[in-house]
Amino acid sequence: GAVVSQHPSWVICxxxxxxxxxxxxxxxxxxxxxxxxxxPKQSLMLMATSNEGSKATYEQGVEKDKFLINHASLTLSxxxxxxxxxxxxxxxxxxxxxxxGVYEQYFGPGxxxxxx
Amino acid sequence: xxxxxxxxxLLSVFKGAPVELKCNYSYSGSPELFxxxxxSRQRLQLLLRHISRESIKGFTADLNKGETSFHLKKPFAxxxxxxxxxxxxxxGGFQKLVFGTGTRLLVSP
Numbered sequence: 001g002a003v004v005s006q007h008p009s010w011v012i013c014x015x016x017x018x019x020x021x022x023x024x025x026x027x028x029x030x031x032x033x034x035x036x037x038x039x040p041k042q043s044l045m046l047m048a049t050s051n052e053g054s055k056a057t058y059e060q061g062v063e064k065d066k067f068l069i070n071h072a073s074l075t076l077s078x079x080x081x082x083x084x085x086x087x088x089x090x091x092x093x094x095x096x097x098x099x100x101g102v103y104e105q106y107f108g109p110g111x112x113x114x115x116x
Numbered sequence: 117x118x119x120x121x122x123x124x125x126l127l128s129v130f131k132g133a134p135v136e137l138k139c140n141y142s143y144s145g146s147p148e149l150f151x152x153x154x155x156s157r158q159r160l161q162l163l164l165r166h167i168s169r170e171s172i173k174g175f176t177a178d179l180n181k182g183e184t185s186f187h188l189k190k191p192f193a194x195x196x197x198x199x200x201x202x203x204x205x206x207x208g209g210f211q212k213l214v215f216g217t218g219t220r221l222l223v224s225p
Contacts, residue, residue: 043217107160
Protein backbone atom coordinates (compact mmCIF):
# COMPACT_ATOMS: atom_id res chain seq x y z
CA GLY A 1 0.00 0.00 0.00
CA ALA A 2 0.88 3.66 -0.26
CA VAL A 3 3.20 4.83 2.50
CA VAL A 4 3.94 8.34 3.65
CA SER A 5 6.80 9.06 6.02
CA GLN A 6 7.63 12.11 8.08
CA HIS A 7 10.91 13.21 9.54
CA PRO A 8 11.60 13.90 12.28
CA SER A 9 8.97 12.17 14.38
CA TRP A 10 9.56 14.66 17.16
CA VAL A 11 11.62 17.78 17.54
CA ILE A 12 12.34 20.29 20.28
CA CYS A 13 13.54 23.73 19.35
CA UNK A 14 14.09 27.06 21.06
CA UNK A 15 11.92 30.10 20.53
CA UNK A 16 13.02 32.15 17.59
CA UNK A 17 14.60 29.33 15.67
CA UNK A 18 13.26 27.60 12.58
CA UNK A 19 12.53 23.95 12.13
CA UNK A 20 11.94 21.93 8.99
CA UNK A 21 9.68 18.90 8.73
CA UNK A 22 9.87 16.54 5.77
CA UNK A 23 7.06 14.53 4.25
CA UNK A 24 7.83 11.82 1.74
CA UNK A 25 5.70 9.49 -0.32
CA UNK A 26 7.72 6.29 -0.39
CA UNK A 27 6.11 4.22 -3.09
CA UNK A 28 3.99 6.54 -5.17
CA UNK A 29 4.14 9.93 -6.74
CA UNK A 30 2.22 12.52 -4.82
CA UNK A 31 0.90 15.28 -7.02
CA UNK A 32 -0.76 16.87 -4.03
CA UNK A 33 0.36 17.02 -0.42
CA UNK A 34 -1.45 18.42 2.55
CA UNK A 35 -0.25 19.76 5.88
CA UNK A 36 -2.43 19.53 8.94
CA UNK A 37 -2.10 20.63 12.50
CA UNK A 38 -3.63 18.67 15.34
CA UNK A 39 -3.98 19.95 18.87
CA PRO A 40 -4.35 17.49 21.73
CA LYS A 41 -7.64 15.63 21.58
CA GLN A 42 -8.82 17.79 18.71
CA SER A 43 -9.42 17.26 15.04
CA LEU A 44 -7.09 17.87 12.17
CA MET A 45 -6.97 21.40 10.87
CA LEU A 46 -5.83 21.77 7.29
CA MET A 47 -3.09 24.32 7.03
CA ALA A 48 -2.24 24.22 3.35
CA THR A 49 -2.42 22.25 0.14
CA SER A 50 0.60 21.98 -2.08
CA ASN A 51 0.93 20.78 -5.63
CA GLU A 52 4.27 19.73 -7.00
CA GLY A 53 6.08 22.60 -8.61
CA SER A 54 3.66 25.31 -7.61
CA LYS A 55 3.01 27.55 -4.64
CA ALA A 56 1.05 26.17 -1.74
CA THR A 57 -2.52 27.24 -1.10
CA TYR A 58 -2.95 28.24 2.51
CA GLU A 59 -6.15 28.02 4.49
CA GLN A 60 -7.64 31.15 5.95
CA GLY A 61 -5.84 32.26 9.06
CA VAL A 62 -2.60 30.37 8.35
CA GLU A 63 0.42 32.64 8.04
CA LYS A 64 2.23 31.68 4.88
CA ASP A 65 5.36 33.57 5.90
CA LYS A 66 5.54 31.63 9.12
CA PHE A 67 4.73 28.20 7.75
CA LEU A 68 6.79 27.84 4.59
CA ILE A 69 5.81 24.93 2.40
CA ASN A 70 7.86 23.59 -0.46
CA HIS A 71 6.83 20.76 -2.76
CA ALA A 72 9.82 20.49 -5.00
CA SER A 73 9.33 16.94 -6.20
CA LEU A 74 6.61 14.35 -6.57
CA THR A 75 7.81 12.54 -3.47
CA LEU A 76 8.85 15.30 -1.09
CA SER A 77 7.20 18.23 0.61
CA UNK A 78 8.65 20.25 3.46
CA UNK A 79 7.10 22.45 6.10
CA UNK A 80 9.35 25.00 7.74
CA UNK A 81 8.13 26.70 10.88
CA UNK A 82 10.01 29.98 10.97
CA UNK A 83 10.76 31.97 14.12
CA UNK A 84 8.99 29.37 16.19
CA UNK A 85 7.13 30.31 19.35
CA UNK A 86 5.73 28.12 22.12
CA UNK A 87 2.23 28.49 20.67
CA UNK A 88 3.48 26.73 17.55
CA UNK A 89 3.97 23.60 19.60
CA UNK A 90 1.68 21.02 18.10
CA UNK A 91 1.40 17.79 16.17
CA UNK A 92 1.94 18.34 12.46
CA UNK A 93 0.65 15.74 10.04
CA UNK A 94 1.13 15.51 6.32
CA UNK A 95 -0.83 13.52 3.80
CA UNK A 96 -0.40 12.82 0.14
CA UNK A 97 -2.62 12.06 -2.80
CA UNK A 98 -1.52 10.64 -6.12
CA UNK A 99 -4.27 12.35 -8.05
CA UNK A 100 -4.91 9.21 -10.05
CA GLY A 101 -7.31 6.34 -9.62
CA VAL A 102 -9.72 6.30 -6.71
CA TYR A 103 -9.24 9.35 -4.51
CA GLU A 104 -7.51 8.79 -1.21
CA GLN A 105 -5.25 10.73 1.10
CA TYR A 106 -2.47 8.73 2.70
CA PHE A 107 -1.33 10.08 6.03
CA GLY A 108 2.08 10.31 7.58
CA PRO A 109 2.69 9.40 11.21
CA GLY A 110 3.00 13.01 12.29
CA UNK A 111 5.71 15.15 13.85
CA UNK A 112 5.51 16.42 17.40
CA UNK A 113 7.00 19.91 17.64
CA UNK A 114 7.78 21.41 21.02
CA UNK A 115 9.05 24.97 21.17
CA UNK A 116 10.70 25.95 24.43
CA UNK B 117 -20.08 26.82 4.44
CA UNK B 118 -18.87 23.26 4.26
CA UNK B 119 -18.94 21.56 7.58
CA UNK B 120 -18.78 18.10 9.13
CA UNK B 121 -20.36 17.55 12.51
CA UNK B 122 -19.70 14.66 14.83
CA UNK B 123 -21.85 15.37 17.86
CA UNK B 124 -20.31 12.81 20.19
CA UNK B 125 -16.81 13.31 21.53
CA LEU B 126 -16.85 9.98 23.30
CA LEU B 127 -18.89 6.86 22.76
CA SER B 128 -18.45 4.11 25.30
CA VAL B 129 -19.97 0.67 24.74
CA PHE B 130 -19.49 -2.88 25.91
CA LYS B 131 -18.06 -5.59 23.72
CA GLY B 132 -20.75 -7.12 21.55
CA ALA B 133 -23.02 -4.10 21.67
CA PRO B 134 -24.06 -2.27 18.50
CA VAL B 135 -22.25 0.93 17.65
CA GLU B 136 -23.34 3.97 15.70
CA LEU B 137 -21.04 6.94 15.29
CA LYS B 138 -22.91 9.92 13.97
CA CYS B 139 -21.78 12.21 11.20
CA ASN B 140 -23.71 15.02 9.57
CA TYR B 141 -22.44 17.27 6.83
CA SER B 142 -23.29 20.59 5.31
CA TYR B 143 -22.45 20.98 1.65
CA SER B 144 -24.47 22.26 -1.26
CA GLY B 145 -22.61 20.27 -3.90
CA SER B 146 -22.27 16.56 -4.52
CA PRO B 147 -20.57 15.15 -1.42
CA GLU B 148 -17.97 12.47 -1.18
CA LEU B 149 -17.80 11.11 2.35
CA PHE B 150 -15.16 9.12 4.17
CA UNK B 151 -14.53 7.60 7.55
CA UNK B 152 -10.96 7.63 8.84
CA UNK B 153 -9.75 5.80 11.94
CA UNK B 154 -6.79 6.50 14.18
CA UNK B 155 -5.77 3.71 16.54
CA SER B 156 -3.66 4.55 19.55
CA ARG B 157 -0.20 5.77 18.52
CA GLN B 158 -0.87 5.04 14.86
CA ARG B 159 -1.42 7.20 11.85
CA LEU B 160 -4.76 8.12 10.42
CA GLN B 161 -6.01 5.55 7.93
CA LEU B 162 -8.98 5.25 5.67
CA LEU B 163 -11.72 2.99 7.00
CA LEU B 164 -14.27 3.31 4.24
CA ARG B 165 -15.71 5.63 1.64
CA HIS B 166 -19.32 5.98 0.65
CA ILE B 167 -18.83 5.46 -3.06
CA SER B 168 -17.46 1.97 -2.47
CA ARG B 169 -20.42 0.85 -0.40
CA GLU B 170 -18.09 -1.62 1.26
CA SER B 171 -17.89 -3.14 4.70
CA ILE B 172 -14.54 -2.93 6.41
CA LYS B 173 -13.88 -4.68 9.74
CA GLY B 174 -17.63 -5.09 10.05
CA PHE B 175 -18.29 -1.36 9.75
CA THR B 176 -20.73 0.09 7.25
CA ALA B 177 -21.89 3.59 6.48
CA ASP B 178 -24.69 4.76 4.24
CA LEU B 179 -24.89 8.20 2.76
CA ASN B 180 -28.31 9.72 3.39
CA LYS B 181 -28.55 12.85 1.30
CA GLY B 182 -31.99 13.72 2.65
CA GLU B 183 -30.69 13.81 6.20
CA THR B 184 -27.19 14.87 5.12
CA SER B 185 -25.79 12.09 7.25
CA PHE B 186 -23.13 9.42 6.93
CA HIS B 187 -23.34 7.48 10.18
CA LEU B 188 -20.88 4.67 10.85
CA LYS B 189 -22.35 1.45 12.18
CA LYS B 190 -21.22 -1.90 13.44
CA PRO B 191 -23.61 -4.51 14.84
CA PHE B 192 -21.20 -6.03 17.38
CA ALA B 193 -18.36 -3.93 18.72
CA UNK B 194 -14.99 -5.48 19.50
CA UNK B 195 -12.36 -4.23 21.93
CA UNK B 196 -9.96 -3.68 19.05
CA UNK B 197 -12.40 -1.17 17.58
CA UNK B 198 -11.43 1.28 20.30
CA UNK B 199 -9.97 4.25 18.44
CA UNK B 200 -10.61 7.78 17.26
CA UNK B 201 -12.96 7.99 14.30
CA UNK B 202 -13.13 10.95 11.96
CA UNK B 203 -15.76 11.64 9.36
CA UNK B 204 -14.48 13.61 6.37
CA UNK B 205 -16.02 15.38 3.41
CA UNK B 206 -14.32 15.89 0.09
CA UNK B 207 -15.51 18.97 -1.71
CA GLY B 208 -16.39 18.31 -5.32
CA GLY B 209 -13.57 19.01 -7.72
CA PHE B 210 -11.07 19.66 -4.94
CA GLN B 211 -8.47 17.43 -3.44
CA LYS B 212 -8.81 18.59 0.15
CA LEU B 213 -10.88 17.06 2.91
CA VAL B 214 -12.91 18.71 5.63
CA PHE B 215 -12.75 16.72 8.85
CA GLY B 216 -15.19 16.46 11.69
CA THR B 217 -14.02 16.86 15.26
CA GLY B 218 -13.84 13.13 15.78
CA THR B 219 -15.46 10.61 18.09
CA ARG B 220 -13.49 8.46 20.46
CA LEU B 221 -14.94 4.97 20.61
CA LEU B 222 -14.15 3.00 23.71
CA VAL B 223 -15.18 -0.64 23.76
CA SER B 224 -14.99 -2.24 27.18
CA PRO B 225 -14.81 -5.98 27.85
